[in-house]
Amino acid sequence: MITYERQGYRHAHHTMTPCYPSGKPQTSSILRAMKDLLKLLESLIGREATVDGIHCEVIEILEAGPRVVVGQMDGEHVIQPDQHGEPHRRVLQTFTLPVLNDEATDIHPVIMTMAGEPLSSRIREALLEQHRLP
Numbered sequence: 001m002i003t004y005e006r007q008g009y010r011h012a013h014h015t016m017t018p019c020y021p022s023g024k025p026q027t028s029s030i031l032r033a034m035k036d037l038l039k040l041l042e043s044l045i046g047r048e049a050t051v052d053g054i055h056c057e058v059i060e061i062l063e064a065g066p067r068v069v070v071g072q073m074d075g076e077h078v079i080q081p082d083q084h085g086e087p088h089r090r091v092l093q094t095f096t097l098p099v100l101n102d103e104a105t106d107i108h109p110v111i112m113t114m115a116g117e118p119l120s121s122r123i124r125e126a127l128l129e130q131h132r133l134p
Contacts (some may be wrong), residue, residue, distance in 0.1 A: 030130060033126060033129045033130045034130065036126050036129075037066065037099075037123065037126040037127065037130065038061065038063060038066060040119065040122055040123050040126055041061045041066060041068060041099070041123065042061050043119065044058040044061070044068065044111070044114055044115060044119070045058050045059065045060070045061065046058065047114050047115070048073065048114075049113050049114045051110050051113055051114075054072055054075065055072070055073040055074050055075075056070045056071060056072050056073055056095070056114075057070065057071055057073055058070055058071075058114055059071040059094065062096070065098055065099065066099055067096050067097060067098055067099065068096070068097045068099065068108075068111050068114075069094055069095070069096050069097075070094065070095045070096075070097060070110065070114070071092055071093075071094045071095075072092045072093045072094070072095075073092065074092070075092065075093070076093075077090035077091055077092060077093075078090065078091065078092075078093045095110075097110055097111060099111060099123070099127070099132075100127070100132065100133075104132070104133075104134075105133065105134060106124070106133065107120055107123055107124055107127070111123075
């Protein structure tokens with residue numbers, strides 16, 4: 001039987017099995033840090049604040065990015081399109097914010113306001129752990 005390793009897999013007679021140095025999968029510290037960050041961000045859901053005169057609330061956390069979805073609590077309604085782009089209903093406006101500010105040097109100022117202290121410090125530490133902040 002001929003065996004060889006390629007890109008972390010041991011190949012033998014057309015069967016591919018994972019090959020790890022210790023025989024067990026290694027939990028990535030980056031994945032763990034990402035889960036910690038998402039957990040911290042999820043604690044923002046339901047928090048309200050007034051930012052630039054707009055009363056808003058955190059309504060959702062998107063894993064991609066990650067991003068924070070903030071919904072306007074009062075004000076004018078906007079037309080929400082359906083998945084085909086057709087006008088569907090009138091809703092309060094939502095904003096999807098990246099976790100980092102425009103310069104990627106700190107937490108987005110709106111998220112920082114919504115989080116307050118000490119949560120914004122804990123989010124900053126999680127971002128530093130992931131090497132997302134300078």
